[in-house]
Amino acid sequence: MPVNCCRKKKGNQNNLxxxxxxxxxxxxxxxxxxxxxxxxxxSITDSRKKILQLFLEQNGALAHGDIERKxxxxxxxxxxxxxxxxxxxxxxxxxxxxxxxxxxYALCKDECGEGHHHDHHVHFVCxxxxxxxxxxxxxxxxIKLPKGYxxxxxxxxxxxxxxxxx
Amino acid sequence: MPVNCCRKKKGNQNNLxxxxxxxxxxxxxxxxxxxxxxxxxxSITDSRKKILQLFLEQNGALAHGDIERKxxxxxxxxxxxxxxxxxxxxxxxxxxxxxxxxxxYALCKDECGEGHHHDHHVHFVCxxxxxxxxxxxxxxxxIKLPKGYxxxxxxxxxxxxxxxxx
DNA sequence: TATCTTTTGCAACATTGTTGCTTTTTTTAT
DNA sequence: ATAAAAAAAGCAACAATGTTGCAAAAGATA
Numbered sequence: 082m083p084v085n086c087c088r089k090k091k092g093n094q095n096n097l098x099x100x101x102x103x104x105x106x107x108x109x110x111x112x113x114x115x116x117x118x119x120x121x122x123x124s125i126t127d128s129r130k131k132i133l134q135l136f137l138e139q140n141g142a143l144a145h146g147d148i149e150r151k152x153x154x155x156x157x158x159x160x161x162x163x164x165x166x167x168x169x170x171x172x173x174x175x176x177x178x179x180x181x182x183x184x185x186y187a188l189c190k191d192e193c194g195e196g197h198h199h200d201h202h203v204h205f206v207c208x209x210x211x212x213x214x215x216x217x218x219x220x221x222x223x224i225k226l227p228k229g230y231x232x233x234x235x236x237x238x239x240x241x242x243x244x245x246x247x
Numbered sequence: 248m249p250v251n252c253c254r255k256k257k258g259n260q261n262n263l264x265x266x267x268x269x270x271x272x273x274x275x276x277x278x279x280x281x282x283x284x285x286x287x288x289x290s291i292t293d294s295r296k297k298i299l300q301l302f303l304e305q306n307g308a309l310a311h312g313d314i315e316r317k318x319x320x321x322x323x324x325x326x327x328x329x330x331x332x333x334x335x336x337x338x339x340x341x342x343x344x345x346x347x348x349x350x351x352y353a354l355c356k357d358e359c360g361e362g363h364h365h366d367h368h369v370h371f372v373c374x375x376x377x378x379x380x381x382x383x384x385x386x387x388x389x390i391k392l393p394k395g396y397x398x399x400x401x402x403x404x405x406x407x408x409x410x411x412x413x
Numbered sequence: 414t415a416t417c418t419t420t421t422g423c424a425a426c427a428t429t430g431t432t433g434c435t436t437t438t439t440t441t442a443t
Numbered sequence: 444a445t446a447a448a449a450a451a452a453g454c455a456a457c458a459a460t461g462t463t464g465c466a467a468a469a470g471a472t473a
């Protein structure tokens with residue numbers, strides 16, 4: 082019920098201390114996680130909260146393996162597969178193709194919904210730290226195709242060295 | 248030695264008829280295959296010839312699975328993996344990342360060589376026939392990256408409906 | 414043709430992804 | 444709050460994909 086994750090309030094997190102003594106960030110996110118799941122008419126389960134949290138805490142994209150490693154001790158491999166699939170279907174995360182045959186997943190911006198993704202940004206893979214980032218502000222360019230071809234979606238993946246690794 | 252695959256001559260293929268009664272195209276390619284392998288200082292083996300032939304005969308790109316199916320009765324799975332790896336290393340073929348986690352391979356144009364690929368064209372995946380094509384004439388656009396990022400390579404994959412499926 | 418080098422096939426294994434079914438958890442309606 | 448219904452998780456078994464070491468076979472070299 083208390084959905085105040087976006088409104089600034091100062092020093093009012095103490096009422097939650099007795100419920101959960103873990104890091105503050107966890108508590109804050111708990112609200113956001115539940116809200117996000119409800120918005121997508123998904124039932125609230127531990128694995129969905131945990132995996133969604135990984136994405137919210139993560140700057141870049143996550144490969145299935147990453148998620149399995151970070152959440153795998155608590156959850157079955159199959160659950161991770163199914164959860165990611167549900168998130169993709171609902172438009173919560175999107176996939177990023179990479180050259181090494183390991184699909185990465187990253188959070189969608191709010192325009193995506195069930196059955197329709199609208200991620201028109203460029204993806205960046207750093208050859209140094211091997212992270213994958215969504216460059217949300219870099220819009221995919223239009224591609225002029227030969228006669229007879231029509232495009233549904235354009236995916237651009239740039240490889241190089243990221244901001245942090247220069 | 249007879250390296251005349253590119254020069255036009257008329258009606259001179261009969262001298263090969265007694266050696267191999269199979270389809271003409273096979274004979275012609277045999278010369279080309281050997282030439283190509285030698286150019287890349289690779290030893291001439293049945294599997295390399297066969298797999299290279301698949302690429303030369305194929306308009307679009309091939310997934311590992313395709314190749315295994317088409318050449319798999321004669322060759323071991325491991326050989327297919329190793330052959331593709333060698334071809335990529337030598338700059339004979341290049342990889343195309345796709346959203347379904349199945350890397351495709353396609354022939355490189357001559358500018359590629361050992362250790363350096365120069366494939367600057369756009370790739371096209373048809374949602375109807377599921378083929379992947381190199382659009383050799385469509386050059387990858389320049390992408391303006393945020394401050395701090397530097398690009399080594401830009402990969403563009405367009406999804407849509409191809410010429411043949413419209 | 415004999416020798417040396419490279420490649421292949423095989424076996425075994427590791428990783429990744431899928432499916433069916435039972436148990437557990439979550440939701441919904443009392 | 445509780446019981447019934449619905450959804451999700453876990454488990455096991457399997458399928459597909461990819462890797463490695465080594466012995467046998469094929470190719471290159473002289």
